[in-house]
Every structure is written in C-alpha cells, then in structure tokens.
Amino acid sequence: MKTPDIFYVEDDPDYVFFMENAVQEVGDNLILTVAADGQEAIRSLRKFVEEHTIPKLILLDLNLPNISGLDILRFIREIPAMKTVPVLLFSTSDSPKDVRASIEFGANAYVTKPDGYDKLLQCVDSVQKFWFNHHLHVN
Amino acid sequence: MTTFTVDLSNCDREPIQIPGKIQPHGFVVAVDKKSMTITAVSANLHNWLPADAASMTGKPLSVFEHLLNEQDENLSLGQLLQLGLQRQNFDAINPHGITVGGTSFYLIVSMHEDVVLLEFEPVSLDYDIQSSVGRSASAMLGGKNLQTLLQSAATEIKRIIGYDRVMIYKFLEDGHGEVVAEDKEDQLEPFFGLHYPASDIPKQARALYKLNLTRLIADVNASDAALLAVSSEPIDLTYSQLRAVSPIHIQYLKNMGVASSFSISLITHGELWGLVACHNYSPKYIDYKAREGSKLLGQILSSALEYRQDEEDADKVAAFKESTAFLSAHLTKDKNLIDALTSHSRTLLDCTLAGGAALLFENTLTLIGQTPSEAEVTALAAWLKQNMADSIYHTHQLPEVFKSAAAYKDTAAGVLACLISRELNEMMIWFKPERITQVQWAGNPEKPAEPDADGVLQLSPRKSFDSWTQQVNNTSARWTPEEITSVLALREIVIADINNKATAIRTLNEKLQAAYEELDTFSYTISHDLRTPITSVRTYAEMLLKTNPQFDTSSKKMVERIIAGTDKMNFLIREVLNLSKVGRAEIDMAEVNMGPLLQEIAAEIRAAMKTGEQTIEIGNTPALRGDRTMLSQVFSNIIGNGVKYSSKNPAPKVRVNGEIQGAETIYSISDNGIGIDISYYERVFELFKRMDNVQDIDGTGVGLAIVKRIVERHQGRVWFESKLGSGTTFFVAFRNRQEDIQ
Numbered sequence: 001m002k003t004p005d006i007f008y009v010e011d012d013p014d015y016v017f018f019m020e021n022a023v024q025e026v027g028d029n030l031i032l033t034v035a036a037d038g039q040e041a042i043r044s045l046r047k048f049v050e051e052h053t054i055p056k057l058i059l060l061d062l063n064l065p066n067i068s069g070l071d072i073l074r075f076i077r078e079i080p081a082m083k084t085v086p087v088l089l090f091s092t093s094d095s096p097k098d099v100r101a102s103i104e105f106g107a108n109a110y111v112t113k114p115d116g117y118d119k120l121l122q123c124v125d126s127v128q129k130f131w132f133n134h135h136l137h138v139n
Numbered sequence: 140m141t142t143f144t145v146d147l148s149n150c151d152r153e154p155i156q157i158p159g160k161i162q163p164h165g166f167v168v169a170v171d172k173k174s175m176t177i178t179a180v181s182a183n184l185h186n187w188l189p190a191d192a193a194s195m196t197g198k199p200l201s202v203f204e205h206l207l208n209e210q211d212e213n214l215s216l217g218q219l220l221q222l223g224l225q226r227q228n229f230d231a232i233n234p235h236g237i238t239v240g241g242t243s244f245y246l247i248v249s250m251h252e253d254v255v256l257l258e259f260e261p262v263s264l265d266y267d268i269q270s271s272v273g274r275s276a277s278a279m280l281g282g283k284n285l286q287t288l289l290q291s292a293a294t295e296i297k298r299i300i301g302y303d304r305v306m307i308y309k310f311l312e313d314g315h316g317e318v319v320a321e322d323k324e325d326q327l328e329p330f331f332g333l334h335y336p337a338s339d340i341p342k343q344a345r346a347l348y349k350l351n352l353t354r355l356i357a358d359v360n361a362s363d364a365a366l367l368a369v370s371s372e373p374i375d376l377t378y379s380q381l382r383a384v385s386p387i388h389i390q391y392l393k394n395m396g397v398a399s400s401f402s403i404s405l406i407t408h409g410e411l412w413g414l415v416a417c418h419n420y421s422p423k424y425i426d427y428k429a430r431e432g433s434k435l436l437g438q439i440l441s442s443a444l445e446y447r448q449d450e451e452d453a454d455k456v457a458a459f460k461e462s463t464a465f466l467s468a469h470l471t472k473d474k475n476l477i478d479a480l481t482s483h484s485r486t487l488l489d490c491t492l493a494g495g496a497a498l499l500f501e502n503t504l505t506l507i508g509q510t511p512s513e514a515e516v517t518a519l520a521a522w523l524k525q526n527m528a529d530s531i532y533h534t535h536q537l538p539e540v541f542k543s544a545a546a547y548k549d550t551a552a553g554v555l556a557c558l559i560s561r562e563l564n565e566m567m568i569w570f571k572p573e574r575i576t577q578v579q580w581a582g583n584p585e586k587p588a589e590p591d592a593d594g595v596l597q598l599s600p601r602k603s604f605d606s607w608t609q610q611v612n613n614t615s616a617r618w619t620p621e622e623i624t625s626v627l628a629l630r631e632i633v634i635a636d637i638n639n640k641a642t643a644i645r646t647l648n649e650k651l652q653a654a655y656e657e658l659d660t661f662s663y664t665i666s667h668d669l670r671t672p673i674t675s676v677r678t679y680a681e682m683l684l685k686t687n688p689q690f691d692t693s694s695k696k697m698v699e700r701i702i703a704g705t706d707k708m709n710f711l712i713r714e715v716l717n718l719s720k721v722g723r724a725e726i727d728m729a730e731v732n733m734g735p736l737l738q739e740i741a742a743e744i745r746a747a748m749k750t751g752e753q754t755i756e757i758g759n760t761p762a763l764r765g766d767r768t769m770l771s772q773v774f775s776n777i778i779g780n781g782v783k784y785s786s787k788n789p790a791p792k793v794r795v796n797g798e799i800q801g802a803e804t805i806y807s808i809s810d811n812g813i814g815i816d817i818s819y820y821e822r823v824f825e826l827f828k829r830m831d832n833v834q835d836i837d838g839t840g841v842g843l844a845i846v847k848r849i850v851e852r853h854q855g856r857v858w859f860e861s862k863l864g865s866g867t868t869f870f871v872a873f874r875n876r877q878e879d880i881q
Contacts, residue, residue, distance in 0.1 A: 021682065
C-alpha cells in the first residue's frame with residue numbers, strides 16, 4: 001500500500017466525494033485515503049504503523065458516530081510513530097468549546113468546513129501547501 | 140399591733156384587711172382553731188352580753204359558750220364549730236340564728252388561717268327573702284343584650300336592698316371605672332356615664348373585693364369598736380362581715396354625702412369585672428340574708444356577663460375569621476395579592492374594627508376606608524419600620540409616640556401595624572380614629588393633698604364630686620386581643636400565599652430554564668444538522684456548474700439560484716445561533732468606554748455598507764455598565780438598521796447620542812429613514828418579524844430580537860419612536876449602578 005498524503009475520516013459520503021474531487025483538483029498525484037467511521041479509522045491507523053505507511057496529514061471530522069474525532073485524535077497522539085503527523089480537526093461547528101477541546105487534545109489546527117466547492121478547493125490547496133511544506137521543513 | 144398612718148404616699152399600702160376594729164352594729168369573738176381559746180373580742184361586747192371584752196380574752200371558748208347559753212339555751216356552739224372545722228367550711232352553718240338579750244342575732248362563722256371568727260349581727264328582716272331573690276333572678280335574665288341585663292340587675296338589686304341608688308360600675312383597662320347602669324330614686328342626680336379614677340379603689344381593696352363578694356358599710360358616722368386581742372398579732376378580717384372601713388374610704392363616702400354603702404363584686408374569668416355599688420343617703424342596715432340574696436344575684440349577673448361577653452367576643456372573632464377566610468380564598472384565586480386583599484366585598488379592613496387600612500406591597504401603597512394621606516402613611520410606615528422590634532405593633536395613642544401623627548389623629552390616633560417583609564418594606568397597617576374626646580369624671584380625679592396642722596401632706600379624699608370634664612386627646616379605641624389575633628392570622632395567610640406564589644414562580648422559572656436549555660441544544664442541532672446538508676447542496680451545485688461548461692444560460696441561472704438559496708439559509712441559521720448565544724453567554728459586567736467602541740462599530744458599518752463618512756454621527760458617549768461584546772452587538776445592530784433603512788434617503792443620517800438620566804444612561808439612535816408603522820410596535824422586537832415596508836431591503840428579522848434579549852439580560856430597557864417616511868429613534872437605557880443589576 002502506498003503511503004497516503006492525506007488520511008481523511010468522514011462519515012458523510014457527500015463530503016468524502018467533495019474531498020476526493022477537491023484533492024484530485026489540487027494535485028492529481030496526491031493520495032487520499034478515507035475512513036467512514038472511528039472503528040475503520042483505528043484499523044487503518046494500526047495498519048499504517050505496521051506497514052510504515054504513515055500519512056503526511058490527517059483530517060478528522062469532529063462529529064462521528066460512536067467514536068468521535070477527538071477520540072481518534074487521542075488515539076493518534078498515543079502512537080509514538082505518529083507524534084509529529086499534523087492532525088487537523090474538520091467540522092461544521094465553529095463553537096469555541098469544540099475548538100478549545102481540539103487544541104487541548106493535541107490537534108495542530110481546527111478548520112471549519114468550507115461552504116461550497118470553490119472554498120473547499122482553496123482550503124485544501126492552502127492546507128496542502130502549508131502543512132506539507134511545513135512537514136518537509138521540520139524534517 | 141403596729142399602727143399604720145395613712146398618708147398620701149402609702150394609701151396603696153394601707154393594710155385595710157387588719158384594721159383592728161369592726162363596725163359597731165354587731166360584735167366579734169375570735170377563737171384559735173387548735174386551742175379553742177379566745178384570742179380577740181370586740182370592745183362592744185358588753186352592749187349585748189353581761190361581760191367585759193377584756194375579761195374574755197385568753198379564756199377557753201367554753202367560757203363564752205356558757206355566757207351565750209345563759210341567753211339561748213338551744214345553742215351548742217362547740218358542736219357547731221366542730222362540724223364546720225371538720226368540713227373546712229362554714230357555709231352550711233351560716234347564718235345560725237340565736238337570741239341575745241331578747242334580740243334575734245345571726246351567728247356568722249368564718250376562718251382565716253388558724254383563727255375562727257364568730258360574728259354576731261342583728262336580724263332585721265321579718266320575712267323570707269328567698270322567693271323574692273328567685274323572682275329578681277328571672278327578671279334580670281330576661282334581658283336580651285348586655286345593656287338591658289345590667290340595667291335590670293341594678294333595678295332588681297335596688298328592689299331587694301331598698302337603697303337610694305344602685306350603680307353597676309365597670310373597670311376599664313387602665314383601672315378607672317365607669318358607671319354603665321344605674322337605678323336610683325327619682326330626685327337624685329344621675330351618675331350614669333360618669334368615670335371614676337382608678338385611685339378611688341386602691342389595689343388592695345380590689346383584692347378584697349375578689350375574696351369577699353359583698354361589703355356593707357352600715358353607717359359611716361358610727362364609731363368603730365376596737366378589737367381587743369391577746370397578742371400583738373393583728374387579727375386578719377379579710378373574710379369578716381363587720382370589718383371596719385378605712386378612714387380614707389369613710390371620708391370619701393362622707394364627702395359624697397353617702398351614709399350607708401353596699402357593694403357586690405362582679406367577677407368574670409376570675410377577674411374583677413366591676414362592682415354593683417349601692418348608696419343610701421341615710422343610715423340603712425341590710426340584713427345578712429338580703430346581702431346573701433344580693434350576692435347570689437351578683438353571682439348570677441357575673442356568670443351572665445361572662446357568658447354574654449364571651450358570646451359578643453365570639454361573634455366578633457367569628458366575623459374576623461369569616462373575613463380572613465374570605466381573603467384567604469381570594470388570595471388563592473386571584474393572581475394579584477393587592478387585589479385579593481383590597482378589592483372585594485370584604486377587605487383586610489374587615490379583619491379588625493379599624494376605620495381604615497393601608498397595604499404596602501411591592502412598592503405600591505393601597506388605602507382603604509378612613510386613612511391619612513398617602514404621603515402621611517408613607518412617612519408613618521418608614522417610622523414604623525424603624526421602630527418595630529416585632530412583626531406586630533399597636534398603639535391607641537400614636538400621637539404620643541410619633542409626634543407628626545397629631546396632624547391626622549382624626550383618622551389615625553391608633554395604629555396596628557403588621558410587617559409582611561421588613562427587607563422589602565412591606566406591611567399592613569390599620570387605623571382607628573381619635574375616639575373619646577371627653578370623659579365625664581365624677582369630680583377631679585387628681586386626689587388633692589391637704590396639708591395638716593403640722594404642714595405635712597395628708598391624704599384627703601376629694602370633696603368635690605361635681606361632674607368634671609376632662610379632654611382626652613390623641614387616643615383611639617383600644618386594639619382588642621381578638622383584633623390582634625385576627626391580624627396575626629391574616630399575616631400567616633398572606634405570608635403563606637407569598638411563599639406559595641414564590642414557589643410557583645420558582646417552578647415556572649425552572650421549567651423556563653429547562654426550556655431554554657432545550658432550545659439551545661436545538662439551536663446547536665440546527666447549526667450542525669442543517670448546515671451540513673445545505674453545504675452539500677451548495678457544493679454539488681458548484682460542482683455541477685464546474686463540471687458542465689456546456690450548460691446553457693438558463694440552466695446556469697437555475698444552478699446559481701440554488702447556490703443563492705443555500706447562502707440565504709446559511710445566513711438565517713447563523714443569526715438564530717447568534718440569538719441563542721446571547722441567551723447562553725455569561726455576562727461579563729464592566730464599565731465600557733463607549734466612545735472608541737462606537738467609532739469602531741461605525742467604521743465597520745461604513746465599510747460593510749459602503750457609505751460615506753458623514754452618514755453616522757456620534758454625539759455624547761457616556762460610559763455604560765455591561766458586557767462589552769454584547770453592547771457592541773446592540774449598537775452594531777441598531778446603527779446598522781439605521782443606516783440600512785435610511786439608505787434610500789438622498790442625505791442619510793444616523794445620529795447616536797448618550798445622556799445620563801437619574802439611575803440610567805440612555806442612548807438614542809436616530810435615523811431619517813423609512814420609519815416603522817407604530818401599529819406594529821409589539822412585533823418589531825419579535826423574531827423573524829419584518830415590516831411590510833422593508834420587504835425589498837435585506838434582513839432576517841433577528842437583529843432587534845437580539846437587541847431586546849441583550850438589553851433584557853442587562854435589566855435595561857429598549858423602545859423606539861417613529862414616523863413613517865421621516866425616521867425612527869431607538870432608545871436603549873442601561874442601569875448605572877452595579878448594585879441595581881441583579
């Protein structure tokens with residue numbers, strides 16, 4: 001399995017569809033791997049560690065059934081191999097409470113889901129540019 | 140025996156039960172109960188028996204018995220006494236008829252501690268008085284009310300004893316007395332209605348009246364007979380028939396022109412209610428049996444009085460209870476406590492016999508009946524609050540303790556006040572008008588002191604019994620225990636009602652709180668659950684456009700309409716969220732410097748609405764107390780509205796100005812825009828309500844709802860004035876002091 005550039009956890013198939021299109025449009029070489037819920041996400045994460053295919057960036061939807069985005073975030077932060085992977089919380093909510101909780105749990109950023117495809121494109125583009133370069137720079 | 144000299148300073152302590160003398164129309168022998176020896180004999184013994192009083196003292200009783208048996212061989216004195224001593228009571232013996240010196244006498248035996256007193260009185264009655272007393276009793280009880288009862292009692296007693304004047308004399312609360320009924324010989328001047336000062340009957344005399352129910356002073360001019368005793372220990376004559384009279388009282392009677400006096404005690408509930416006072420203007424002895432008959436009538440009258448008084452009191456209590464029950468029912472029914480207590484057929488006034496009442500509740504003063512003015516009652520309430528140690532206070536002489544009350548004593552010489560809440564300054568007050576303005580005294584009640592030959596002040600009972608009128612000022616009828624009980628009962632009802640309503644409000648508040656929380660959760664759900672699909676719709680629409688460059692113009696327009704629709708929906712949802720945030724957010728109270736804040740807001744609005752510098756004018760900017768973010772939202776919304784709705788005016792202008800007015804700071808925001816139809820006043824602040832004349836101007840109908848909610852959370856006020864076509868002025872008022880904001 002190839003190393004994913006972006007690992008995206010999202011239960012809304014529509015948003016998965018938008019993200020796949022947007023990522024493709026921003027860079028057709030970018031690899032996006034998706035998990036539809038918390039359990040699948042944790043399985044995938046374990047597999048990334050085993051196969052040494054740690055993603056460059058992780059996007060977590062906050063509101064997921066059963067296992068929430070914050071639960072996954074905590075799980076990620078407990079994996080030594082993933083300590084330095086940037087994790088962004090991605091949600092429709094802009095509640096300060098959610099933002100604060102995410103940062104406290106160790107998220108690198110909190111991004112409000114853009115309203116519309118054009119804005120999503122801009123968002124993915126800037127996230128990719130900033131975090132991938134940042135990541136390279138840190139290494 | 141120590142002699143006691145009465146003077147002005149000690150007349151209250153004159154030991155009238157041990158005068159050491161008796162009235163001279165009979166004679167007395169005192170015997171020690173244990174030894175049966177004679178301890179005292181009246182000096183007038185020799186008038187009837189061939190013996191010297193002094194020679195009898197210290198002798199065994201049998202010596203005296205022997206002397207008597209020489210007169211009346213049927214008498215067996217020793218046996219008689221033994222019988223009484225065994226029974227501890229001589230009622231069955233009294234009176235025992237004997238003959239002394241050919242004259243019929245009564246032997247009347249009484250006992251006080253170890254002394255048995257044998258009193259001998261002449262018999263003057265030659266017929267049986269029993270049946271006469273029976274008739275009198277039934278005549279007396281025929282009267283329906285208290286007054287006729289008293290009147291017929293006076294008449295009947297006069298018939299039995301045949302005195303010139305019989306008065307029923309009632310003791311009032313302060314100890315002075317009033318003649319409440321009278322029967323007299325026609326030629327005599329009436330004493331009915333006269334008041335007698337308390338000092339006319341000193342307290343030790345009252346105590347004796349309670350123990351010995353009748354008292355005869357047979358002749359004020361007769362010289363008393365001394366009691367010759369073995370020891371210096373005085374013989375107590377409390378229960379004696381012949382006990383000599385205090386020289387003060389003799390003088391008093393002489394001054395009044397009375398030769399013989401007779402009294403019967405009237406006792407209700409164990410207390411001296413009054414006296415039947417009988418006067419005769421020539422010496423007139425009353426036979427023991429006639430006195431006993433009168434005593435019986437007095438006892439019948441006493442119990443009738445007790446019963447009638449109880450009945451009248453019970454009627455009063457029942458009426459008060461009915462009133463409090465009525466008010467209690469209305470308190471439960473009515474929402475408003477003031478209405479419940481003051482607006483129905485019975486009011487709090489009916490819980491007492493007051494002439495007026497005031498209710499101070501929730502900063503409202505309500506007056507009923509005859510009361511002082513509102514300003515006077517307010518001042519009185521302030522004084523009462525300061526001076527009331529308890530929750531209840533009453534006086535029948537208000538002007539004596541609260542000088543300014545003199546001005547309205549015609550309505551409130553007496554007050555009965557009852558606190559509902561001291562903290563909230565809430566109370567009920569009842570008023571009684573100044574009552575007796577004149578008391579007819581039987582002579583000046585101040586006992587004059589007359590200096591004797593040595594210049595020492597000697598007590599001399601008053602000589603003048605001419606009716607003397609005294610002005611009694613500043614006094615109302617007294618507050619009775621029944622009234623006070625009634626008021627206390629009402630207070631309980633009122634307080635319970637307030638507590639119940641407070642509980643109801645608290646429950647309602649809790650429900651509201653829960654409802655608000657639910658609404659907030661709901662808002663959050665909306666934000667998330669609605670926004671996500673709307674965003675999807677929008678994104679799909681955008682992608683549709685992007686991936687289909689071949690769309691014709693009308694297809695493209697339709698997709699763009701979808702996008703615009705989602706934008707509008709998103710905006711509305713955000714506004715609802717903003718409103719719910721206002722309700723949830725903690726208020727961070729601080730003094731907010733309004734100048735810079737308003738400049739900031741103005742700049743933002745200018746930028747957003749793309750208007751010129753001159754559109755928004757800022758005048759005085761006094762500081763406000765409040766939450767900076769929330770205040771900013773209030774002004775931003777109102778000023779924004781002003782700019783928006785005056786945008787069609789060729790020279791739009793919005794003016795903001797603040798002024799401090801009393802405890803509040805009021806800002807006005809005026810525009811020269813299209814105005815608001817005043818008939819929609821109430822709806823302006825409602826959520827999603829927009830006026831007919833603004834349909835072509837963008838807006839959600841949320842802005843003013845947010846303003847109102849913020850202002851209310853600050854316990855301020857918001858309102859507006861407007862004229863269609865010429866503009867609107869909004870006002871927001873905030874409290875200046877932190878303490879005023881709860």
